[in-house]
Amino acid sequence: xxxxxxxxxxxxxxxxxxSFMLLICLIRAVKGPRVADRLMAVNMMGTMxxxxxxxxxxxxxxxxxxxxxxxxxxxxxxxxxxxxxxxIGIYEEKQHNLENGEGSDADExx
Amino acid sequence: xxxxxxxxxxxxSIFLVIGMVIFFTELFGVxxxxxxxxxMHAAAMGDTLGISSCLIGLMIxxxxxxxxxKMFLIVVFLWFASPVSSHVLSRLEAATNEHLSExxxxxxxxxxxxxxxAAKRERENTGEKEAYPS
Numbered sequence: 001x002x003x004x005x006x007x008x009x010x011x012x013x014x015x016x017x018x019s020f021m022l023l024i025c026l027i028r029a030v031k032g033p034r035v036a037d038r039l040m041a042v043n044m045m046g047t048m049x050x051x052x053x054x055x056x057x058x059x060x061x062x063x064x065x066x067x068x069x070x071x072x073x074x075x076x077x078x079x080x081x082x083x084x085x086x087x088i089g090i091y092e093e094k095q096h097n098l099e100n101g102e103g104s105d106a107d108e109x110x
Numbered sequence: 111x112x113x114x115x116x117x118x119x120x121x122x123s124i125f126l127v128i129g130m131v132i133f134f135t136e137l138f139g140v141x142x143x144x145x146x147x148x149x150m151h152a153a154a155m156g157d158t159l160g161i162s163s164c165l166i167g168l169m170i171x172x173x174x175x176x177x178x179x180k181m182f183l184i185v186v187f188l189w190f191a192s193p194v195s196s197h198v199l200s201r202l203e204a205a206t207n208e209h210l211s212e213x214x215x216x217x218x219x220x221x222x223x224x225x226x227x228a229a230k231r232e233r234e235n236t237g238e239k240e241a242y243p244s
Contacts, residue, residue: 002111003115007119018133021133021134021137025140028140036202040146041140043153044136044153047160048156051129054181054184058177069180077191077194077195080195080198080199081195087202087206088201088205091205
């Protein structure tokens with residue numbers, strides 16, 4: 001009981017600090033002028049959420065939350081790689097259309 | 111609480127605080143730099159060093175059990191995944207930015223870069239000799 005009284009406030013303070021940092025990351029994701037900025041901010045948010053989940057696993061004494069954290073890490077990595085590849089593909093297709101002189105709708109989007 | 115538990119608490123807290131400081135540095139760098147490829151340098155620091163110090167602190171709290179092993183797996187996974195995702199992001203930036211040469215220097219091949227570096231080194235050497243005649 002005495003042990004919880006020391007660990008509990010530390011975890012709460014860390015969670016509050018991490019959630020403020022998460023909000024600041026979100027500001028970066030909204031402000032970021034380029035797509036790479038936004039993806040980088042999403043990657044940072046994923047890292048901070050992983051730490052939050054691990055802290056919650058010890059705070060609530062539920063060990064399985066760390067499994068969820070591992071899966072979160074994998075999905076966050078996969079999301080960054082897949083979105084980057086998809087965006088490179090879209091950009092190259094747009095360039096290709098512009099070279100062939102068919103890029104009327106692609107021109108409007110940019 | 112016994113003395114051993116106090117030592118464990120303090121050691122884990124130190125690691126957690128180091129992790130928080132690194133996350134804060136990451137955020138500061140991300141808002142301080144002006145271009146994505148510079149910001150990425152700051153952002154990749156938290157992915158490896160920040161989360162590994164935070165999780166080492168939590169591992170010390172948790173003791174020796176399966177939760178600790180899973181946290182170690184997360185750290186090892188991120189050591190592999192973070193450089194790969196940084197590389198893919200910088201490729202995205204280099205492939206889609208048409209005005210890349212306004213933000214950083216671009217060399218067409220390795221030889222021109224080597225030539226410029228050699229010329230710079232020579233200039234520095236001659237400058238040193240003039241400044242400090244032996």
